[in-house]
Structures are given as C-alpha cells and as structure tokens.
Amino acid sequence: MDHSTAPNPLDAPNRTHAWARCMIDECVRSGVDTFFVSPGSRSTPLTTAVAQHPVAQSVLHVDERGGAFAALGFARATGHPAGWITTSGTAVANGMPAVAEAGQEGIPMLLLTADRPPELRGTGANQTIDQVKLFGDHVRWSADVPPPSPDTPLASVLTTVDQALHHAQRPPGGPVHLNVMYRKPLHPVEQTFEIDDPAVHHWAERRTPFTTYPVPVPHALLPDSLTEAVQQAERGLIVAGRLTDAEAHELLDWARAQHWPVLPDITSQLRLSAESPVVPHAHHIAHHQAADLRPDVVLHVGGRFVSKPMRHFLRDAEARVYATIRPAPLRVDPDHRCTHHIETTVAAAMDALPTRTATPASWNGQWKRANDAVSDALAQRFEDEELPPLSEPSVARALSEHIPDTHAWMLASSMPIRDAQRYATAQGANVPVFANRGASGIDGTIATATGISIARDAPTTLLIGDLATWHDVNALALLEAHPVIAVVVNNDGGGIFHFLPIAEHSDVFEPHFTTPHGRSFKAIAEAFDLPYHQPSTRAEFADTYQAACERGTSALIEVRTDRTENADVHTQLDAHVAAALSDR
Incomplete structure (x- = not known):
C-alpha cells in the first residue's frame, strides 16, 4: 500500500482533529484502511479524518447495525479487520449483534465509538448512555480513550490503537472496542495547539506504526496420546468446520496422504468439492448409516458445523479419541466428547501430526460408496x-x-x-x-x-x-x-x-x-x-x-x-x- 501521498496527520485545524487524524492514520499504517461509517455528530472528528485521508476508504450506511455487519462480512472475507465508526448513545448498542457474532467466531473488528466527555456522563446529557465496556466479554479488548487534551500524551492514543489491533488479530482474534471521547467543538474549526513530544513528531514523519506487534508464530505441541492414536487408527475421521480456503487446502493435503475421510461443513470451503477423500453428502450418511461407520479417532478441525445428524453421529460414535484443532481456547464441544483440545493453527497442526497410517483402504471406500449413492439419489430425485x-x-x-x-x-x-x-x-x-x-x-x-x-x-x-x-x-x-x-x-x-x-x-x-x-x-x-x-x-x-x-x-x-x-x-x-x- 502506497502511503507516500499521506499528509502529516499533525497538520490539523485543532487538537481534536489532530488526534482523530492520528488515530485513523495509525489504523491505515497497520493495514486497516476500510471503515464502515454511519452518520452522527459526536463522531464528526473520526468521520472527517477518514473522509480526508488519501488512502482510507469509507463505506457509508445510515444504519449502525447494518454497518457493523458489513464490517463483519469484510473481515470474514479477508481475515483482517475493518473499522466501524459510530456516534454516541444507542447507535453504539446497535453494533451488539454483529459484535456477538464476531466474538463467537473469532472475526477481527475495530469498533471506534464516539462518546461524550466524562463531565457529561451520568448527567442526563442528550444521547449519552454508559458505553464503557458496553460489549462486555464479546470483545477481546477494550479501552476508554480520553478527550484530546494537552495533559494526555498523544503517544498513548497511538499505542492504544496498536494494542487494540494486536488483540484483534492475534489468536484468538476477534472484535476490539475503542470508546473515544470528544468535547466540542467537533467540527474542524481553527484553534491553536501544540504537540511537543519528539516521539510523536518522529512517528508522523515516517509511515510505520508507532508500535509494531509481530503476530506470534504458533507451534503445535501434540501430546503423545494423540500422536499414537493417529498412528494406530483404523477408522480415522476428519470433521471440517468453518475454515479459510488456505486452511482447507492444508487439511485436505494431510487427509489425502492419510486416507482419512473428510466430513465437510458447508462453511469449510470443502463441501462443494468433489476431491477425494471429501465426503460432500456426509450429512445424509450420518443420518441414515451411522451405525456402520463408527470411527475410532476423530479430528475436528476448525469451527462449528451446521448438520445436527453429523453432531449426533459423532456424539454416539464412542470414538476413543476426539481432538479439536483450532487457534482459540474456546470449546466447540456441546456434547462433551473432546479428549484433546489443540490450540494452534491448522497449518501447524498438520505439520506436527504423524504421517504414517494404519487406515485400511476399505474404510475410505465405505464412505465413498455411500456418498456416491446419495449423490446419485439426489441427482435423480431433483429431476x-x-x-x-x-x-x-x-x-x-x-x-x-x-x-x-x-x-x-x-x-x-x-x-x-x-x-x-x-x-x-x-x-x-x-x-x-x-x-x-x-x-x-x-x-x-x-x-x-x-x-x-x-x-x-x-x-x-x-x-x-x-x-x-x-x-x-x-x-x-x-x-x-x-x-x-x-x-x-x-x-x-x-x-x-x-x-x-x-x-x-x-x-x-x-x-x-x-x-x-x-x-x-x-x-x-x-x-x-x-x-x-x-x-x-x-x-x-x-x-x-x-x-x-x-x-x-x-x-x-x-x-x-x-x-x-x-x-x-x-x-x-x-x-x-x-x-x-x-x-x-
């Protein structure tokens, strides 16, 4: 991304707009350059900063709830957060459904909510509610950003942005919330101000974030009991929950080498695939032929899956080992069958898992024949x-x-x-x-x-x-x-x-x-x-x-x-x- 045309963010009409410009510029430097914006007065400095930034892109939508969900969709497709900018009051609360969804799924979002200054809180001031930690445990991290003032270091705002984005993107990722207070005047009226921090001036002259947070490189520490079970499995099975396209390919490469059937959720990026050993019609097989296909080892990779028959099949299968693999500590185990939870990326897990297999070809063949029968039956019936x-x-x-x-x-x-x-x-x-x-x-x-x-x-x-x-x-x-x-x-x-x-x-x-x-x-x-x-x-x-x-x-x-x-x-x-x- 070319930032060479970006002006010095400190060249602003007043302190409030300088702070807002610096916040948005720090987001752009960190890779967040798309902002979903809903109209409002208290958020004027943030909206103006986005509108005037030469790199930032704004998507305008009158409804804050819709804007938040659009930001969620953007992050689903890219794996990187977008910003959501809203004014104060109930406008902020409209983001809760999208934030809850993002928190459950580990989808990164940057929530930039404008707020009244401390002296107006709890006074009956118009359009003022308690926004501090409004999203509770649905966000990975939150901070109350004070109003621009010569008594508060601007560097603290920049490092707060960097900390928030780090929490949004490091495993387990998710939404983060910066509640930003502003005093009037909110419009870009000319007012004299000074920023005498050399570190901030040095930051303004370069094009990199104030604080750089390399994302930690995950390692898969697999217990011996799991590696031994994988090596000895005769009826190994993979359940693919929500995955990215790259994760799906990494999983498929390992499964193909091991000859383990893959039961794909529709969001696994594998359900529409005809590649072996994927079993696209696993839902129907689990529903009607579960008793004949009980696995002894199950690897559940990724997020949840939608099929209730698949869930019941796995619940009743009595597999001696059931391992979940995902880069988050949160359980995906509503039936309490998990024996190992491996908190790592799919790539790291596939690299660490053993490559030898005892799986007989007949096991994979059973799933393939059942899948072909379902495929033919559906094709015939739809005609x-x-x-x-x-x-x-x-x-x-x-x-x-x-x-x-x-x-x-x-x-x-x-x-x-x-x-x-x-x-x-x-x-x-x-x-x-x-x-x-x-x-x-x-x-x-x-x-x-x-x-x-x-x-x-x-x-x-x-x-x-x-x-x-x-x-x-x-x-x-x-x-x-x-x-x-x-x-x-x-x-x-x-x-x-x-x-x-x-x-x-x-x-x-x-x-x-x-x-x-x-x-x-x-x-x-x-x-x-x-x-x-x-x-x-x-x-x-x-x-x-x-x-x-x-x-x-x-x-x-x-x-x-x-x-x-x-x-x-x-x-x-x-x-x-x-x-x-x-x-x-």
Missing part, C-alpha cells in the same frame, strides 16, 4: 416431475450448480444454510462460502453479504429467507454500489418451525411461531432500484439467476413457496436418500 416446480431444496441445489466461480456464496441462518448443506451438488464451482453461524442469528445477513462483496471486489450470491430479509431490509441500500444477487425464499414466515416439535401444537403454532406476514418483496426491490424477478419453475429460476449474474449488478430474485409443502419435500427427499443407502 423427478413429482416434486413441486420450484422448492426450497431445489433453489439451493440450483445455486450450487450455476453459481459462477467469481462469486462468493453467503447463506442465511435457519433453512438456507441447512438446505445448502443437505442438497448442494459437488459438481459445480467450489466457491468460498460464508455464513453467520457463531451466534446463528438471522439479523444483518444482507449487510454481511455486502461486506463480503466489498472485501473481494466481486459479486456475492445471497440465499436468504423472508424473515431474515425483513430483519435487514435497509441494507438493500448498500446493493446499489456493491453487487449482490439476493435470492429471497419467501414462504410467508418461519419455515424452520415446521421441523420442530412446536409444529404439533396447532393452538399456538400459527401465528406465534411462523409469524406470517403476507408480503411480497417486489415493492421493496423497486424502492431500492433493484431489478426484481419472481421465477416459478426450476428452469425459469436457473435462467433468471444466470442472466442476473451475467449482468454483474445487484438483483433481487424472489421465490414464493409454501411452508407445509416445503416440509413435505424435505421428507420425500430424505426418504429417497434413505432408500438409496439401504439398497446399495
């Missing part, structure tokens, strides 16, 4: 004319078949991610897949998809339900400048509740859980100047989606379905797969 002309499973299937290799795929929580896990083909493009599965909320999904598009400078395909769309409808404003093909499955409510026990209680099921709304998204698309389409058959959907992708701009494709019929389609597909596995 069956008995299915509805267009269903929720067939939409997920069609997207996996036709998504361009230049796109990323963002999946909303609830049914979209589950349908992609169950029904996506492994014969299409193996594109990067993202989802907010740390806290698994449905809020902020459109904004997250937009952040991914901004980070990759490429289109994103979004599969989302109607309720998740309503939760984040104002984020559609971001789609004007950033290409997202939003495929909205509208089943007039919460379709996932039809798969839960509450569906049997008709006296409360409708409307208290399904929450029907009776709305179409056509007028909403028109309000945001988005091309709108409503295909009614599988062939029409495929043509509409491919045409939207070829245009390279945003669009909203609405698919109308029936919730009860959708539950029946899932039951039919499940029964067809079960029969195929029992007949093989």
Whole structure:
C-alpha cells in the first residue's frame, strides 16, 4: 500500500482533529484502511479524518447495525479487520449483534465509538448512555480513550490503537472496542495547539506504526496420546468446520496422504468439492448409516458445523479419541466428547501430526460408496416431475450448480444454510462460502453479504429467507454500489418451525411461531432500484439467476413457496436418500 501521498496527520485545524487524524492514520499504517461509517455528530472528528485521508476508504450506511455487519462480512472475507465508526448513545448498542457474532467466531473488528466527555456522563446529557465496556466479554479488548487534551500524551492514543489491533488479530482474534471521547467543538474549526513530544513528531514523519506487534508464530505441541492414536487408527475421521480456503487446502493435503475421510461443513470451503477423500453428502450418511461407520479417532478441525445428524453421529460414535484443532481456547464441544483440545493453527497442526497410517483402504471406500449413492439419489430425485416446480431444496441445489466461480456464496441462518448443506451438488464451482453461524442469528445477513462483496471486489450470491430479509431490509441500500444477487425464499414466515416439535401444537403454532406476514418483496426491490424477478419453475429460476449474474449488478430474485409443502419435500427427499443407502 502506497502511503507516500499521506499528509502529516499533525497538520490539523485543532487538537481534536489532530488526534482523530492520528488515530485513523495509525489504523491505515497497520493495514486497516476500510471503515464502515454511519452518520452522527459526536463522531464528526473520526468521520472527517477518514473522509480526508488519501488512502482510507469509507463505506457509508445510515444504519449502525447494518454497518457493523458489513464490517463483519469484510473481515470474514479477508481475515483482517475493518473499522466501524459510530456516534454516541444507542447507535453504539446497535453494533451488539454483529459484535456477538464476531466474538463467537473469532472475526477481527475495530469498533471506534464516539462518546461524550466524562463531565457529561451520568448527567442526563442528550444521547449519552454508559458505553464503557458496553460489549462486555464479546470483545477481546477494550479501552476508554480520553478527550484530546494537552495533559494526555498523544503517544498513548497511538499505542492504544496498536494494542487494540494486536488483540484483534492475534489468536484468538476477534472484535476490539475503542470508546473515544470528544468535547466540542467537533467540527474542524481553527484553534491553536501544540504537540511537543519528539516521539510523536518522529512517528508522523515516517509511515510505520508507532508500535509494531509481530503476530506470534504458533507451534503445535501434540501430546503423545494423540500422536499414537493417529498412528494406530483404523477408522480415522476428519470433521471440517468453518475454515479459510488456505486452511482447507492444508487439511485436505494431510487427509489425502492419510486416507482419512473428510466430513465437510458447508462453511469449510470443502463441501462443494468433489476431491477425494471429501465426503460432500456426509450429512445424509450420518443420518441414515451411522451405525456402520463408527470411527475410532476423530479430528475436528476448525469451527462449528451446521448438520445436527453429523453432531449426533459423532456424539454416539464412542470414538476413543476426539481432538479439536483450532487457534482459540474456546470449546466447540456441546456434547462433551473432546479428549484433546489443540490450540494452534491448522497449518501447524498438520505439520506436527504423524504421517504414517494404519487406515485400511476399505474404510475410505465405505464412505465413498455411500456418498456416491446419495449423490446419485439426489441427482435423480431433483429431476423427478413429482416434486413441486420450484422448492426450497431445489433453489439451493440450483445455486450450487450455476453459481459462477467469481462469486462468493453467503447463506442465511435457519433453512438456507441447512438446505445448502443437505442438497448442494459437488459438481459445480467450489466457491468460498460464508455464513453467520457463531451466534446463528438471522439479523444483518444482507449487510454481511455486502461486506463480503466489498472485501473481494466481486459479486456475492445471497440465499436468504423472508424473515431474515425483513430483519435487514435497509441494507438493500448498500446493493446499489456493491453487487449482490439476493435470492429471497419467501414462504410467508418461519419455515424452520415446521421441523420442530412446536409444529404439533396447532393452538399456538400459527401465528406465534411462523409469524406470517403476507408480503411480497417486489415493492421493496423497486424502492431500492433493484431489478426484481419472481421465477416459478426450476428452469425459469436457473435462467433468471444466470442472466442476473451475467449482468454483474445487484438483483433481487424472489421465490414464493409454501411452508407445509416445503416440509413435505424435505421428507420425500430424505426418504429417497434413505432408500438409496439401504439398497446399495
């Protein structure tokens, strides 16, 4: 990145703006050059500093919650934090859902929240709430930055920025919060000030951070009991949770050498892969043939996975060793089966694991044959004319078949991610897949998809339900400048509740859980100047989606379905797969 055009940040109209310019410049020097900004008065110095910086990029969005989720999406796609800038008061609290998600998933974010000075706190001053440590344990680190003053060293502000970014990016990464107090005047009025610290002037003349924090190099210290178990395993199994593309390749190289089957989550970057020994349809195999395929050693690499049958299969497998490998101390072990937690990177773990194996070829072959049976059964069933002309499973299937290799795929929580896990083909493009599965909320999904598009400078395909769309409808404003093909499955409510026990209680099921709304998204698309389409058959959907992708701009494709019929389609597909596995 070229910083040669950046002016001296100390050349500011007043002390407040000098401090703000120095904060933003220190962020840029440290690699954080994209800021998601929502309008507000108290944050004027920070917003102005971003707007006037020759390198910093600003993404403007009126809603602080959406801006925070867009920053989350940016970090998901890049692995590096973006800044989120907001004014004081409830504007800050609007960031909590995104911060909770980032904290659960270890996604780096820099939260720059403006605040009133100490003398206005607890006085009933307008737009003032207690923002100190507002995000609690959801952030990795936080600091209250005092108002600019000759009594507070500017160097302390710079080193605080550096410390925050270090906590955001060192394992385990996550969001960090700087609560920055400002006194009026907030606008860039001319006022005389002096900064007499030679260290700060020396920093201003160079283009490197005030304090440099090399990220620690992790080492994998594997206990003998684990290495011996891996060496002696006859039925070794890998479960791939959320991974980056690089981590997925490192894991696959080791698994291929060991002949261990890989059961991939949709966010593992391996679920859409047809490469051996990946088992794309592990969800169905775990559901219907678990008793025949019990492992003796399991390596769970990465984050959580969405498939409940896979979770139950691993819970009941009675593996003598179950090791989780991830660069964080937090457990991913809801069923309490973990015997070893290895806190390191995937690369370090794969380098440290032994390369000799006792796995018989028949073990890998069993998984492959089962996977082929499921793959053939689904391919056959999706061509069956008995299915509805267009269903929720067939939409997920069609997207996996036709998504361009230049796109990323963002999946909303609830049914979209589950349908992609169950029904996506492994014969299409193996594109990067993202989802907010740390806290698994449905809020902020459109904004997250937009952040991914901004980070990759490429289109994103979004599969989302109607309720998740309503939760984040104002984020559609971001789609004007950033290409997202939003495929909205509208089943007039919460379709996932039809798969839960509450569906049997008709006296409360409708409307208290399904929450029907009776709305179409056509007028909403028109309000945001988005091309709108409503295909009614599988062939029409495929043509509409491919045409939207070829245009390279945003669009909203609405698919109308029936919730009860959708539950029946899932039951039919499940029964067809079960029969195929029992007949093989």
